[in-house]
Amino acid sequence: MTVTGRPPVRFDGAAVHFGARTLWRDLTFEVERAEFLAVLGPNGSGKTTLLKVLLGQQPLSAGTVEVAGSPPRRGSRHIGYIPQQRAFDPDLPVRARDLVRFGLDGHRAGLLGGRSARSKVDAALAAVGATSFADAPIGTCSGGEQQRLRVAQALLGDPDLLLCDEPLLSLDPGQTHAVTALIDSRRRQGTTVVFVTHEINPILAYVDRVLYLVGGRWSIGDPSGVLTSETLTGLYGVPVEVLRVGERIVVVGPEEGAGSGGHHHHPPAEVGG
DSSP states (O other), rough: OOGSSSSSSEEEEEEEEEEEEEEOOOOOOOOEETOOOEEEEOOTTHHHHHEEEEESSOOEEEEEEETBBOOOOOOOOTTEEEEEOOOTTTOOOOOOHHHHHTTTOHHHHHOOOOOHHHHHHHHHHHTOOOOGGTSSSSSGOOOOHHHHHHHHHHHHHHHEEEEEEEETOOEEEEHHHHHHHHHHHHTTTTEEEEEOOOGGGGTTTOOSSSEEEEEEHHHHHHHOHHSSHHHHHHSSOOOOOEEETTTTEEEEETTTTTTTTOOOOSSTTTTOO
């Protein structure tokens, strides 16, 4: 993917409409190699849809999008994807290590039937702290354990572009730190990261830029420029206050007390609280 010299991700005048509803429009930006981009915004703002566009699963309504200079396509071996958490059937006869191994290319999985495949899977399991439950049925693993396995699966193929859709859900603080550090380690090795999240604080130290989506509008830039009262007030169209409490960022609406971290019909505390 990186051999083309093109940006890993490029949107130009992009829009997605569902009937009369516009998720976002005129979206124009590039993501550079080894950049860590956080995608923020309230529920329904089109964060997951943006990832589906990059995966070739959702067409644009207008504009263009490129992944390393080419239109997105399904099943690209250059892309690793961590989907939103969904529980597995408790009776599913698949072990944790089997789920991770699905991250190998389908046509190569059969060829790597011996030590090569097992060593890759074992290393990926160890990297996310999943060795102790590697042979457990996937349906018996906790939500946090399953999420760590999804991270291991996504990283197994050494992707050039890693798309993350709320990858920290169900993880405790220790697991959150370990998984985030692992993703950033891959980023420092050259992998580009597009990271959808409702809570930026756990990844704030790693983020290069923020893309904030809301109500069809958007803003992109470094966190200190986007996560401000002025910028978010402009995006939401109502007064929004951004507070910095130590190293944390908290966003509150006009009827919420400072630091409440509560939710309201105005912007919920997607980036703090």
